[in-house]
Amino acid sequence: MTRSRFFEFAAVAAVAAALAVALGIGEERTMGNLARVLFVHVPSAWLAYLSFVVTLVGSGLYLRTKDLRWDRFAASSAEVGVFFTTLAIALGMIWGRSTWGVWWTWDARLVLTAVMLFVYLGYLALRRSIPDRLARARRSAWLGILGIVQIPLVHFSVVWWRTLHQQATIFNTEGMQMDWPFRSALFAGLAAYTLVYVVLMRRRIELARLEDRFEDLVAAEEREVAGEAVTAPRYEGSTELEIEETPPPARSRRAVVLALAIAAFLVAAVAVVSSQATSLSRWGWVAYAYTVAYVAMLTYVAWLAWRITVTRRRVEEVS
Amino acid sequence: MRRYARFVIPALGLVAVLLGFLLFNLKDSLVFFRTPTEVVQEAQAGDGDRMRLGGQVVAGTIDETTDGVAFDVSDGTTTIAVIHTGAPQQLFQEGIGVVITGTWDGTMFHSDEMMVKHDEQYRTEDGGEYHPGDYPDSATG
Numbered sequence: 001m002t003r004s005r006f007f008e009f010a011a012v013a014a015v016a017a018a019l020a021v022a023l024g025i026g027e028e029r030t031m032g033n034l035a036r037v038l039f040v041h042v043p044s045a046w047l048a049y050l051s052f053v054v055t056l057v058g059s060g061l062y063l064r065t066k067d068l069r070w071d072r073f074a075a076s077s078a079e080v081g082v083f084f085t086t087l088a089i090a091l092g093m094i095w096g097r098s099t100w101g102v103w104w105t106w107d108a109r110l111v112l113t114a115v116m117l118f119v120y121l122g123y124l125a126l127r128r129s130i131p132d133r134l135a136r137a138r139r140s141a142w143l144g145i146l147g148i149v150q151i152p153l154v155h156f157s158v159v160w161w162r163t164l165h166q167q168a169t170i171f172n173t174e175g176m177q178m179d180w181p182f183r184s185a186l187f188a189g190l191a192a193y194t195l196v197y198v199v200l201m202r203r204r205i206e207l208a209r210l211e212d213r214f215e216d217l218v219a220a221e222e223r224e225v226a227g228e229a230v231t232a233p234r235y236e237g238s239t240e241l242e243i244e245e246t247p248p249p250a251r252s253r254r255a256v257v258l259a260l261a262i263a264a265f266l267v268a269a270v271a272v273v274s275s276q277a278t279s280l281s282r283w284g285w286v287a288y289a290y291t292v293a294y295v296a297m298l299t300y301v302a303w304l305a306w307r308i309t310v311t312r313r314r315v316e317e318v319s
Numbered sequence: 320m321r322r323y324a325r326f327v328i329p330a331l332g333l334v335a336v337l338l339g340f341l342l343f344n345l346k347d348s349l350v351f352f353r354t355p356t357e358v359v360q361e362a363q364a365g366d367g368d369r370m371r372l373g374g375q376v377v378a379g380t381i382d383e384t385t386d387g388v389a390f391d392v393s394d395g396t397t398t399i400a401v402i403h404t405g406a407p408q409q410l411f412q413e414g415i416g417v418v419i420t421g422t423w424d425g426t427m428f429h430s431d432e433m434m435v436k437h438d439e440q441y442r443t444e445d446g447g448e449y450h451p452g453d454y455p456d457s458a459t460g
Contacts, residue, residue, distance in 0.1 A: 029442040031410065038441070100434045101408035107351050142327065149338070162350040162373075164418055166439040177440040 004202055011199045014192035019290075021188045025181035033282040037095040039185045040293040042169065043193035044088035045113075049151055050197060051081025052120065059144030062137055071137035072208035074144050078123050080200045083300055085117045090296070091289050097277055098285040100164060108157040109165035116150040123147060133215065196297065203304045210311040217318040255306070266295065352418045355397040358428070371420050372399065372428055373436060378413040392417065392428070401428045410435045 018039070028035030058074025061067070092110070097103045104110065123143050130136035158167050169178060169186070176183065273280075273288055280288065352373030353361070374392035381390045387404040388411070403419060411417065416438065421430030 027444050029444050030412075030415065030437060034410075035441055099410055099437055102434055105351075105434065146331075146334070149334075153338075162352065164351050164373075164434060164436055166437060169439045169441070172439060177438075179441060179443045181443060182441040 004199075007195065007199050007202060011192070011195035014188075014195045015294075018185070018188040018192035022185040023286075025185055028182065031099060033286050034095070034098050035182065036185075036286045037091060037098070037289045038169075038182070039189040040289060041088060041091040041095055042186060043189040044084045044091055044293070046190055047084040047193050047197050048081050048088055048116075049155070050194070051077045051084060052116075052147060052151060054201075055081065055120075055123075055144045056148045059141035062141045063145075068133070068137060068212065071141065072205055072212065074141065075124075075127060076201055076204035076208050078120055078144065079204055080197060082117065082120050082124060083200075083296075084197075085113065085120065087293060087296055089113060089117065090292055094285065094289045094292065097274075098280070098282070103274075105164055107164045108161040109154065109163050112150065112154045112157050116147075116154055119147050119150060133212070200300070200304070203301070203308065207304060207308050207311060210308065210315055214311060214315050214318065217315060221318065259303075262299070266299070354394040355392055355399040356394055358399060358423050359397050367422055369420060369422060371418055372401070372423075372430070373416065373418040374399070375416050376411070376413055381413060392419070399423075399428050400426070401430055403430045403433060405431055405433070408433055408435045410437065 022036055022039035027033055054077040055074045058070045058077060062070035062074060089110075092113075093103045096105075123140060126143060127136055127140050130139060155168065155171075157163065158165050170176060178186070270292070352371035355372065355374050358370070358372055372392060374394045377391040377393050377398060381388060383389075384402065387402070388407050389400070389402050391398050392401050393399075401419060403421075411433065416436035418434045418436050419428070419430035420432035421428055423429075
């Protein structure tokens with residue numbers, strides 16, 4: 001078994017085990033079945049924190065070593081982190097509607113989490129806006145380091161301000177106020193999602209490596225065409241030499257249509273279920289949250305696989 | 320100095336000012352709801368200002384009314400009588416936390432929006448209480 005297959009197998013097995021525990025244990029005294037949403041919401045939020053801490057580490061190491069592998073590492077983690085921040089907010093909204101009674105409210109924890117999402121979306125946008133690879137790596141590394149201030153802000157928001165959102169469960173000052181069945185389900189979820197993170201990171205880093213390889217090949221080709229006078233666009237400031245940007249190869253129109261159709265279907269499904277919110281049973285809410293969590297994860301995995309395939313094909317075409 | 324650095328320095332300053340403002344200046348006013356004690360002490364009765372009131376539903380005080388529910392909300396020190404218009408949330412019950420929005424007339428709180436606030440405690444149905452140091456079997460006593 002190759003190492004990547006091993007991680008994928010371990011992640012799937014761990015998710016299955018975590019699901020069995022989360023759905024198999026008894027009901028919570030106050031919330032009944034609704035408490036089960038905790039076991040997907042909290043692991044998603046944990047991965048958001050973990051991803052952005054990894055982005056910080058990767059950014060710091062890039063600035064120290066100037067090794068682009070660390071830049072790819074940081075950027076990959078930021079994208080995975082944006083995915084799980086979005087998922088944590090979406091699952092939080094489902095849990096909020098079923099327990100608090102509202103999808104959203106202007107509570108400090110909710111607002112600061114949304115701000116964190118937008119700052120890291122900004123990080124991804126910043127990367128796309130800088131064609132010079134070294135400038136892109138350096139600038140996004142600084143943002144990756146600065147962005148970390150939001151994690152304590154988000155995490156301690158429930159302590160610093162009076163909020164609707166409950167206090168932290170795991171790092172509670174009075175110890176974990178949680179009976180054993182719920183603890184085992186929560187920790188099983190945290191372990192399983194951490195393995196999912198490893199799998200997603202390996203794929204995302206592979207994609208980043210292929211993208212950089214494609215850029216290198218295109219640059220090398222241009223250098224051949226232009227002769228020795230032109231240096232590779234890998235170096236900062238080289239854009240003055242007016243290297244023409246190669247247009248990206250046209251994407252398959254059928255794939256785009258298919259992706260749009262899937263997205264439209266998902267949005268419509270979420271809208272229909274949400275509009276039926278008042279008639280959902282407690283198990284219905286749990287099913288809704290778990291479906292959103294795992295459909296989103298599978299969609300992200302499929303999207304990563306598709307991007308890897310397309311980029312690999314482009315690399316092969318150029319080389 | 321690089322052109323980019325000229326942009327970073329004011330951006331850093333802006334972030335620092337925002338953070339400082341958020342953490343020190345707004346710390347007291349950024350509350351999501353007021354406690355019954357704060358409402359009784361600070362709120363101007365009858366001025367019609369809408370506010371959020373948060374506390375626990377006192378056991379034995381829930382009465383259904385024609386268009387909603389009446390109950391008492393307490394923070395352990397002060398108790399306020401609440402008349403709520405509209406259906407209560409599905410988790411609404413004795414002893415649970417609520418955050419309600421409405422007006423205070425000096426004796427009663429008239430609310431028309433309710434949110435249930437659940438705490439960070441997760442207990443099994445047979446009433447297991449977790450105490451640090453307990454083992455699984457003794458936790459379900």
